Amino acid sequence: MITKKQVVEWIAGADLRPVKTQGTGHASVNIALCKYWGKRDEALNLPVTSSLSVSLPGLEAHTVVRPADEWSLRLNREVQDAGGRTARRVFDYLALFSDEKFAVESESTVPLAAGLASSASGFAALARAAVDLFDVKIGGDMLSVLARLGSGSACRSVYEGFVEWQAGIRADGMDSHAVPLGQPWPSLRVGLLLISSGCKKTGSRDAMRRTCETSSLYTSWPHKVEQDLCAIREAIKDRDFERLGRHAESNALGMHATMLDSWPPVVYWLPESLEAIHGAHALREQGVPVYFTMDAGPNVKLLYEADSEEVVKQRFPAMRTIVPFP
Ligand code: PMV
Numbered sequence: 001m002i003t004k005k006q007v008v009e010w011i012a013g014a015d016l017r018p019v020k021t022q023g024t025g026h027a028s029v030n031i032a033l034c035k036y037w038g039k040r041d042e043a044l045n046l047p048v049t050s051s052l053s054v055s056l057p058g059l060e061a062h063t064v065v066r067p068a069d070e071w072s073l074r075l076n077r078e079v080q081d082a083g084g085r086t087a088r089r090v091f092d093y094l095a096l097f098s099d100e101k102f103a104v105e106s107e108s109t110v111p112l113a114a115g116l117a118s119s120a121s122g123f124a125a126l127a128r129a130a131v132d133l134f135d136v137k138i139g140g141d142m143l144s145v146l147a148r149l150g151s152g153s154a155c156r157s158v159y160e161g162f163v164e165w166q167a168g169i170r171a172d173g174m175d176s177h178a179v180p181l182g183q184p185w186p187s188l189r190v191g192l193l194l195i196s197s198g199c200k201k202t203g204s205r206d207a208m209r210r211t212c213e214t215s216s217l218y219t220s221w222p223h224k225v226e227q228d229l230c231a232i233r234e235a236i237k238d239r240d241f242e243r244l245g246r247h248a249e250s251n252a253l254g255m256h257a258t259m260l261d262s263w264p265p266v267v268y269w270l271p272e273s274l275e276a277i278h279g280a281h282a283l284r285e286q287g288v289p290v291y292f293t294m295d296a297g298p299n300v301k302l303l304y305e306a307d308s309e310e311v312v313k314q315r316f317p318a319m320r321t322i323v324p325f326p
Helices: 004-012 085-094 119-133 140-150 152-158 204-214 217-238 241-260 271-285 306-315
Strands: 023-034 039-041 051-068 072-075 101-108 162-166 177-180 188-193 291-293 300-305 320-322
Touching (some): 004 140, 023 152, 023 291, 039 204, 051 119, 051 152, 051 188, 051 320, 072 085, 085 140, 101 119, 119 140, 119 152, 140 152, 140 177, 152 162, 152 177, 162 217, 188 306, 204 241, 217 241, 241 291, 241 300, 271 291, 271 300, 271 306, 300 306
Parallel strands (some): 072 101
Antiparallel strands (some): 023 051, 051 101, 051 162, 162 177, 188 320
16 A cells, blocks of 8 residues: 555655755635545545635635744644644644654634635645745645645645646556646635534544445446536636536535435534525526535535625625635
8 A cells, every 4th residue: 555655755755854944835725616525545535536626815824834843733823732633634744754843833814714624725735835844846736746645625725726636547646636727717706604613523534434435326426526527617618607506516415415325424514504505596596696515514605706796795694705716
């Protein structure tokens, strides 16, 4: 079995030494329009299928890594418990690069209560900061591979705009990285509806594993992704918003269908999630092109275009609007 450490050594080299007093990196959060759900290799975060996302500029992690006598992690200026889950993940990640100890500070402009998975921007920023500290000369593909080792969806956060994570077929995962599509869509809007910022009972890693192991619906998931991915790519090329929205919404619902079909079932929806879904559908029935997507949690993200902003905002006054292509 290939280990993360071997992958880092192939990309960055063995016996890396910090060449500066600190390394810095930043990255935006991304939201998948066609989801990554299921791993073909758990250790390397290699996905069963490709996926496609849009990055949300302004919702970013800025990270600084410094060599230190003791391991430490500060998130938004708050010292984290060094034995806690988040700190352990960060320290284990940096231990892939070097045997030294590091102090990590990360400031996130992703509001903590936004219900967005901040691990994507967090690990992409951490990978950049490590590469900067050790002065590793690599391109975007390999930076994306390094970010993926921290958290799968982080590999898409190394780029802005629409980004496709190509699943790849290699056992070492060197061909499993993000590629920017480079097709801006200035009128696209993402509306964040915070339903709950509470800690989830089941994290995405466990939920993915459970789905793959127990859901009979999951066997049809790769086929669905193939269709949605193709349609979303074409919709982006043709600026066909209704096609984009339809396939993004259907893809998110398909992913949740596999979760509901798992045992024990994974049910992330809260009554307010369903209310938001019905709200979006009611707007659509009135002729407003608004769609939604959801990840491994109860929060709902609306997709619409600038000319629908007013009417969408009227229906969802608490919504926070993000402009993916400012
Ligand atoms: O990268 P992870 O392990 O946090 O998984 C993310 C999974 C989803 O957010 C549900 C889908 C996706 O493609 O981002």
